[in-house]
Amino acid sequence: MTIALPPNDQESPRELQPKGWLRYFSFSLDHKVIGLQYLVCGFIFYLIGGALASAIRVELASPVSDFMARDVYNQVLTLHGTIMIFLWIVPVVNGAFGNYLIPFYVGARDMAFPRLNAVAFWLIPPAGLMLISSYFITGAAQSGWTAYPPLSITTPEAGQIIWILSVLLLGGSSIFGGINFIATILKLRRPGLQLMQLPMYCWAMLGTSILVVLSTPVLAGTLVLLSFDIVAHTGFFNPVLGGNVIVYQHLFWFYSHPAVYIMVLPAFGLVSEILPVHSRKPLFGYATMVYSIMAIVVLGLVVWAHHMFTSGTPPWMRLFFTIATSFIAVPTGIKFFNWVATLWGGRISLNSAVLFSCGFIINFVLGGITGVALAQVPFDVHVHDTYFVVAHFHYIVYGGSVFVIFSSIYHWYPKFTGRMLNENIGRFHFLITFIGFNLCFLPQHWLGLNGMPRRVAEYDPQFTFINQISSVGALLMALSTLPFLWNVIHSAFKGPLAGDNPWRALTPEWLTSSPPPVENWTGQAPLVIEPYGYGKEHKEQINETTANTNSEKKNQ
Amino acid sequence: MRSAILASLACASLLIGGVWIGQNVNLLPTDASINAPVYDELFKVLFTIGTILFVGMAGLVVYSLIQFRRKPGELGDGLPIEGNLSLEIFWTAVPAIVVLFVGIYSYDIYDRMGGMQPLHHEMHRHETSNVQERIWGGIGSGTVERTEEIQTDTLPIEVIAQQFAFLFHYPKGDILSGELHVPTNQPVSMRMESKDVIHAFWVPEFRLKQDVIPGQPTILNFTPTKPGRYPIICAELCGPYHGGMRSSVVVESAEDYQDWFKKNSKDTILDS
Ligand code: HEM
Ligand SMILES: [Cu+2]
Ligand SMILES: [Cu+2]
Numbered sequence: 001m002t003i004a005l006p007p008n009d010q011e012s013p014r015e016l017q018p019k020g021w022l023r024y025f026s027f028s029l030d031h032k033v034i035g036l037q038y039l040v041c042g043f044i045f046y047l048i049g050g051a052l053a054s055a056i057r058v059e060l061a062s063p064v065s066d067f068m069a070r071d072v073y074n075q076v077l078t079l080h081g082t083i084m085i086f087l088w089i090v091p092v093v094n095g096a097f098g099n100y101l102i103p104f105y106v107g108a109r110d111m112a113f114p115r116l117n118a119v120a121f122w123l124i125p126p127a128g129l130m131l132i133s134s135y136f137i138t139g140a141a142q143s144g145w146t147a148y149p150p151l152s153i154t155t156p157e158a159g160q161i162i163w164i165l166s167v168l169l170l171g172g173s174s175i176f177g178g179i180n181f182i183a184t185i186l187k188l189r190r191p192g193l194q195l196m197q198l199p200m201y202c203w204a205m206l207g208t209s210i211l212v213v214l215s216t217p218v219l220a221g222t223l224v225l226l227s228f229d230i231v232a233h234t235g236f237f238n239p240v241l242g243g244n245v246i247v248y249q250h251l252f253w254f255y256s257h258p259a260v261y262i263m264v265l266p267a268f269g270l271v272s273e274i275l276p277v278h279s280r281k282p283l284f285g286y287a288t289m290v291y292s293i294m295a296i297v298v299l300g301l302v303v304w305a306h307h308m309f310t311s312g313t314p315p316w317m318r319l320f321f322t323i324a325t326s327f328i329a330v331p332t333g334i335k336f337f338n339w340v341a342t343l344w345g346g347r348i349s350l351n352s353a354v355l356f357s358c359g360f361i362i363n364f365v366l367g368g369i370t371g372v373a374l375a376q377v378p379f380d381v382h383v384h385d386t387y388f389v390v391a392h393f394h395y396i397v398y399g400g401s402v403f404v405i406f407s408s409i410y411h412w413y414p415k416f417t418g419r420m421l422n423e424n425i426g427r428f429h430f431l432i433t434f435i436g437f438n439l440c441f442l443p444q445h446w447l448g449l450n451g452m453p454r455r456v457a458e459y460d461p462q463f464t465f466i467n468q469i470s471s472v473g474a475l476l477m478a479l480s481t482l483p484f485l486w487n488v489i490h491s492a493f494k495g496p497l498a499g500d501n502p503w504r505a506l507t508p509e510w511l512t513s514s515p516p517p518v519e520n521w522t523g524q525a526p527l528v529i530e531p532y533g534y535g536k537e538h539k540e541q542i543n544e545t546t547a548n549t550n551s552e553k554k555n556q
Numbered sequence: 557m558r559s560a561i562l563a564s565l566a567c568a569s570l571l572i573g574g575v576w577i578g579q580n581v582n583l584l585p586t587d588a589s590i591n592a593p594v595y596d597e598l599f600k601v602l603f604t605i606g607t608i609l610f611v612g613m614a615g616l617v618v619y620s621l622i623q624f625r626r627k628p629g630e631l632g633d634g635l636p637i638e639g640n641l642s643l644e645i646f647w648t649a650v651p652a653i654v655v656l657f658v659g660i661y662s663y664d665i666y667d668r669m670g671g672m673q674p675l676h677h678e679m680h681r682h683e684t685s686n687v688q689e690r691i692w693g694g695i696g697s698g699t700v701e702r703t704e705e706i707q708t709d710t711l712p713i714e715v716i717a718q719q720f721a722f723l724f725h726y727p728k729g730d731i732l733s734g735e736l737h738v739p740t741n742q743p744v745s746m747r748m749e750s751k752d753v754i755h756a757f758w759v760p761e762f763r764l765k766q767d768v769i770p771g772q773p774t775i776l777n778f779t780p781t782k783p784g785r786y787p788i789i790c791a792e793l794c795g796p797y798h799g800g801m802r803s804s805v806v807v808e809s810a811e812d813y814q815d816w817f818k819k820n821s822k823d824t825i826l827d828s
Contacts (some may be wrong), residue, residue, distance in 0.1 A: 239771030456799030535633035
């Protein structure tokens with residue numbers, strides 16, 4: 001079942017890898033290096049995507065199209081969506097934290113396929129550069145991140161083809177990562193470690209990776225067909241040649257609805273790791289948390305047509321997808337109740353990690369509620385493709401996933417660097433982000449309900465004031481990045497030393513030095529069968545492990 | 557004991573507050589079609605449930621953060637509670653029931669809007685096409701809500717969408733117009749098709765939207781009720797001028813509509 005760990009005195013090829021900061025620019029095979037490569041690379045793309053978002057909000061501060069040319073606006077919009085999804089959230093919640101944490105959690109020295117892992121990462125920078133440079137060289141794609149034909153067939157070809165190529169590369173990267181996570185979680189577990197003893201993030205990554213492996217190839221195939229339509233003038237999706245544009249939408253959403261869970265399930269996992277540590281209580285309802293992840297995976301595959309209620313969708317299909325989508329709220333809700341129960345009666349440190357996690361809970365609950373409303377066909381026929389939907393998914397993707405990424409950075413930064421972040425700046429960062437975010441996106445619900453469609457550069461002047469509020473919120477969000485950047489850069493050099501386990505956590509990544517050595521442990525990997533055993537009798541034993549700085553622990 | 561009283565007071569005020577907000581806070585534009593008030597009913601119910609759930613959950617989180625925060629000097633752990641089966645069952649069952657209720661209720665709303673009616677009957681009889689067309693989507697005109705004043709004959713209109721305008725063709729009278737004119741209280745049946753890319757026909761005051769698709773006609777039925785001029789908005793990204801792809805629908809009394817119709821009609825013989 002489990003592959004034996006190689007004896008650690010064996011000459012490993014990793015000796016040939018560069019050391020020091022240079023290894024972050026190398027084809028390193030160390031899962032921790034790859035994880036941080038994903039994280040920093042993703043963050044750079046986040047800054048670019050954020051600059052594009054600011055440009056959008058500047059344009060929308062006035063009702064006429066005055067800041068950018070209209071076709072440039074559509075390029076910016078397309079790049080913003082594509083970058084945020086495929087280059088920031090998906091790589092970071094999966095690739096960055098997955099690579100860093102999963103080998104620790106299963107008690108392995110690395111991922112199952114280290115070379116595939118490095119390849120998966122190194123597909124990302126060229127794909128991202130290609131996508132962004134298309135803006136300067138040929139003009140970027142203009143048909144939105146959904147690239148619906150026939151619009152994507154009739155807009156300038158070069159930009160669209162480059163868009164397809166880079167999404168194909170990123171999809172490939174994602175599939176490689178998914179295969180690697182499944183293999184690592186199922187096959188590299190340390191002897192004696194049961195599946196139901198794994199930290200929750202492993203379950204989240206297992207579920208996510210199943211979704212990645214099942215659905216991403218469908219997107220890839222669809223985009224290949226679309227590119228044929230563009231360059232070879234085939235007629236798969238081109239109505240002029242007898243093609244069917246609705247088929248594209250089905251295929252696209254068969255991937256892209258699961259994609260929203262690919263962005264959020266890992267975030268669910270990360271929150272499940274962070275909250276127990278800082279509230280000093282076990283994760284509430286472990287088994288139900290696992291089952292609800294798996295229920296979300298199964299249901300998530302059969303709800304895609306809720307994005308198509310107003311397109312060519314017959315009534316029976318509308319009904320089926322309404323019901324299936326509504327039911328996803330049940331397993332999702334269970335997870336939120338369990339997190340609140342984890343907090344309940346704890347000894348909660350109100351630090352930046354906890355604040356961002358709790359901000360996530362609050363934002364996501366609102367996004368989930370509007371999601372269930374959107375799942376109701378009669379409700380959706382009014383607000384589909386309006387700012388209401390924009391508000392919904394930003395509550396989920398920004399208020400959810402991005403808040404969790406920040407929370408995770410605050411939580412694991414001491415592990416990554418061996419130094420602490422400044423908590424006061426962190427809490428200030430949270431405050432500005434939370435206020436800016438809600439100021440930006442809450443009013444957009446009203447805009448959508450009252451008649452503002454999405455993806456427009458100009459709008460009815462009656463909406464000017466609310467749009468300006470939203471733009472002020474966006475400005476706050478942009479500014480909130482500055483204290484964060486200063487904090488992570490300054491603390492990397494000047495932050496107080498963290499020690500191995502500043503949070504007194506019980507999950508395995510904390511039972512080694514910070515930052516951890518190559519191959520993770522100097523001795524054997526510890527067997528952690530109760531990753532959430534806070535407040536338990538046998539705590540002394542674990543404290544002993546925790547206090548042991550060189551982590552040479554061979555007990556149990 | 558005291559905390560039990562406080563907790564039930566909090567719950568009661570949450571419920572009452574949620575219902576009050578749901579009933580009294582209006583976030584929607586005027587309703588100008590038969591299905592708009594039905595839509596608003598659904599909206600009120602969803603808004604009430606949503607407010608209660610959101611305020612309840614956010615309140616629980618904020619309360620926990622304040623009540624259970626670590627006080628200075630406290631180093632110990634919380635209680636090692638790992639779960640509670642009856643609680644898990646409770647918070648699986650309650651959302652399931654709420655979701656089931658919402659689903660059934662919205663099905664009922666959808667049915668009242670005419671969503672379950674077959675779409676191709678009684679329409680476009682003038683068409684001689686014998687090809688079985690693929691007709692999709694759309695929504696019927698509500699039947700349940702019909703009152704006596706509502707006429708039974710349907711006004712057929714053909715909609716052509718193209719970058720970046722809507723064109724309305726009235727087969728009766730052979731009128732071609734960039735603006736949609738419809739009389740109050742008469743069911744309208746639109747057959748829509750696009751000449752280039754996908755567009756969408758949206759009138760917020762009607763609470764209706766339907767994509768207009770190339771190569772695949774779609775149907776949208778509605779019955780306007782309130783005279784006025786409302787925006788028609790393209791809601792599907794269709795190119796650089798997507799944001800400018802707008803028109804108006806003029807809902808007017810039967811007499812005004814007849815005037816407009818006579819002034820524009822091409823075959824005056826039919827129309828006497
Ligand atoms: C409680 C669970 C959820 C439900 C019931 C739900 C429901 C929906 C529905 C029905 C739509 C289509 C709205 C429309 O276009 O008219 C939608 C759009 C969207 N949702 Fe959700 N959603 C849920 C959770 C999520 C999650 C977890 C994410 C991502 C992390 C997400 C991201 C999105 C995105 C990105 C869109 C817009 C896609 C586009 O058109 O560009 N949603 N959601
Ligand atoms: Cu979806
Ligand atoms: Cu249009």
